[in-house]
Amino acid sequence: EAGVAQSPRYKIIEKRQSVAFWCNPISGHATLYWYQQILGQGPKLLIQFQNNGVVDDSQLPKDRFSAERLKGVDSTLKIQPAKLEDSAVYLCASSLRGDWGGGEKLFFGSGTQLSVL
Amino acid sequence: AQSVTQPDIHITVSEGASLELRCNYSYGATPYLFWYVQSPGQGLQLLLKYFSGDTLVQGIKGFEAEFKRSQSSFNLRKPSVHWSDAAEYFCAVGPNQAGTALIFGKGTTLSVSS
Numbered sequence: 001e002a003g004v005a006q007s008p009r010y011k012i013i014e015k016r017q018s019v020a021f022w023c024n025p026i027s028g029h030a031t032l033y034w035y036q037q038i039l040g041q042g043p044k045l046l047i048q049f050q051n052n053g054v055v056d057d058s059q060l061p062k063d064r065f066s067a068e069r070l071k072g073v074d075s076t077l078k079i080q081p082a083k084l085e086d087s088a089v090y091l092c093a094s095s096l097r098g099d100w101g102g103g104e105k106l107f108f109g110s111g112t113q114l115s116v117l
Numbered sequence: 118a119q120s121v122t123q124p125d126i127h128i129t130v131s132e133g134a135s136l137e138l139r140c141n142y143s144y145g146a147t148p149y150l151f152w153y154v155q156s157p158g159q160g161l162q163l164l165l166k167y168f169s170g171d172t173l174v175q176g177i178k179g180f181e182a183e184f185k186r187s188q189s190s191f192n193l194r195k196p197s198v199h200w201s202d203a204a205e206y207f208c209a210v211g212p213n214q215a216g217t218a219l220i221f222g223k224g225t226t227l228s229v230s231s
Binding site: 003004031033035040041042043044045048050055056058091093095097098099100101103105106108109110111 | 121123149151158159160161163166168169207209211212213215216217218219220221222223224
């Protein structure tokens with residue numbers, strides 16, 4: 001089966017510019033997550049969608065970050081304006097329903113590496 | 118608060134030697150526990166997971182992990198390390214309080230010496 005697709009693979013911008021990342025989850029996966037992974041750290045959840053609704057965005061810096069999941073499939077994460085500390089890898093992940101007790105797996109994309117200069 | 122601690126930032130092991138990577142968690146109930154591996158430029162790959170039942174779980178690539186409730190630990194082990202095992206290893210616990218997301222530790226970098 002096709003995996004989680006993300007684009008672009010790399011992005012370099014200057015601070016105060018805007019940037020957008022795109023994610024296409026595995027077909028049929030209702031749950032979609034955006035994680036931020038700063039160099040040397042583990043992934044940190046930014047936002048979780050269930051279909052096209054937001055389940056958890058408690059760690060999303062809403063003054064500059066926004067995300068949407070149109071029609072419950074593809075998702076876009078935007079940063080405007082970007083800061084130096086936003087330099088990180090942005091990972092998209094998806095699962096069928098997020099039912100870990102049911103034996104589900106979490107599938108990750110390869111990520112978008114963002115450098116803010 | 119829910120959290121995961123990986124006490125070792127970097128470990129170097131000789132090829133052929135045994136490996137143990139430590140993971141401790143803080144969680145209000147019985148958690149779902151995971152180990153992921155990330156090679157440079159690669160995505161996160163699931164090694165193994167614990168949901169319930171037998172506390173010793175087997176994963177891919179010869180890895181295993183043991184859930185110890187009394188110690189709030191889920192350490193990853195491998196009896197004989199190969200050079201290709203050099204990577205970043207992440208322990209994760211879930212679900213988080215608000216949804217179903219996994220909470221990741223900061224990771225342990227494994228280097229393998231010849």
